[in-house]
Amino acid sequence: MSNFDFSTSFSNSHFPNPIFTASGCAGSGKELAQFFSLAEIGAVVTKSIMLKARSGRATPRMAETPSGMLNSIGLQGPGVDQFLAEDIPFLQKAGARIVVSIAGETVDDYGSLARRLRGIAGVCAVEVNISCPNVENRGQVFACDLIASRAVVEVVRRTLGGELPIIVKLSPDVTDIVAIASEVISAGADGLALINTLLGMVIDIDSMRPKLGGKTGGLSGPAIRPVAVRAIYQVHQAFPKTPILGMGGVSNGRDALELVLAGASGISIGTATFGNPTAVINVKEDLEKLLIERGFSTFKEAIGFAHRGENG
């Protein structure tokens, strides 16, 4: 075995390896625990938790697209009370490092949610999801608005103090993602999660209406990987010290390496898990092999390596 150091960090939280699940793509953790040990991966990122239970959107909720899929789940979930009572104890017992993803309808919701996450064993970071495209009101996508993004991050920062790193999840559906990144970093974000799904639509040519119950949905899968690589590259170039949790169509080690070279400090696996329950483990093993083959002795050396020699 090699002495390769696969560990990574987001602010003051440290992880033995950089491969995470993606929010909304790993259920409660219980579903995947049958296929691998949750303690083996860097962290489990939970589905985005809201204050109250939420039914999500009507069906059909899914349409497969070339090298991807559209989903229109609409943040179905049990609400924070049940999440803390049932899901967290399971993840703690499984030895998982936990990144809790939170989503609110209002700025105050984010503050209330953050308050509930203080002092919980196993929770290593908070992902602030301000970019879910599947909400009734597109105005709710905070990440498309500089002022709203800042307000959410400030209230979470104020509530958590320095207790937990805050990773803010951004939408690629903006004109200038670097401007949004700049705003949330100055508001107190420790890291960024890039990218959420892209808003899309499929029309059923038999019914001749939008295929999804919610009409629009979030596009994910290998089809969006170049968008993720671009967003990570741009943001890392502008803010090289801010760690990025990269995601967007990663299904093997080669894909993960691409995002790492662009500037990701961690990689989340989402849609690939739908096609392969053990995708997270495969990516982890492949990425380690590829990094060693390329002569890296630590994972951290490879972060943003594609930027070497650039000015500034």
Place this chain on the structure above:
Amino acid sequence: MKINRRAQQRSVEIVSNKKIGAYHHMIFAVGDMALHALPGNFVAISVGGPGSAMVLRRAFAIYRTHDRGNYGGTLELVVAPHGQGSKWLTGLPMHATVDMVGPLGTNFGIPTEPVNALLVGGGYGSAPLFGLAELLKENGCRVDMVLGASSAGKIYAPLEGKRAVNSMTVTTDDGSAGTKGRVVTVLPDLIERYNVEIIYSCGPMAMLSAVQDIAKQSGIMHQCAVEESMACGIGVCMTCVVPLRDETGAIKMSRSCIDGPVMDGASVIWNSNGVIPAGTIGAPNV
């Protein structure tokens, strides 16, 4: 409750692939996966090969399993090649391997005492009913079956399957085999004639809903295997949800891969495509 507790992921070999009418009967060497499968369970198969543009698994109800034989444990499916993924699968040669996850989901409940059971299948939805019929017969039940499809070529009823039941009734929309019409046209008569005490069904949602109406009118238990499109089959994607009323009366958007595919027909809120039924937990305020 442990989720997916009997599921395995493994590379399995195709040991038979035969076209039968509109369908393909496929046999896979699956080792001890066969030991754990029960009627009603399904498997999820990745399609298209490495680098495929089809990123989601395809779910198939298990037709039947055998613990041991020339190929060890085997698992059989009846596949309708109408989508890109199922066409790829049915086009594979003998000895090709596919990545299979299973067995998944809930199974048909078997009564503790011998009862008169009526099995209702639509199209290739008949497949899981033959294994169920055998199990019910072993438990001393009377088993009658009714199969419906658009035309004769889409009825899946192998000879050995017919032997496993006391009677077999066929309906086709075009009248090319059996009684012309839908399965529900013959149900009331069959229920009365065979003094039916429980109905098991598998097929398209519209058929299941119509069967539930008749079961309710007749005051009969109805277990159905629902058909919602799935992305993962293992409970993580939340796309295959069906509104389901639980013991407390609360309606929850429930995953047909975890809380189903076999559900109590009386608990399903039918015809909910495109709507969140009023009273569902967490429904949006309107």
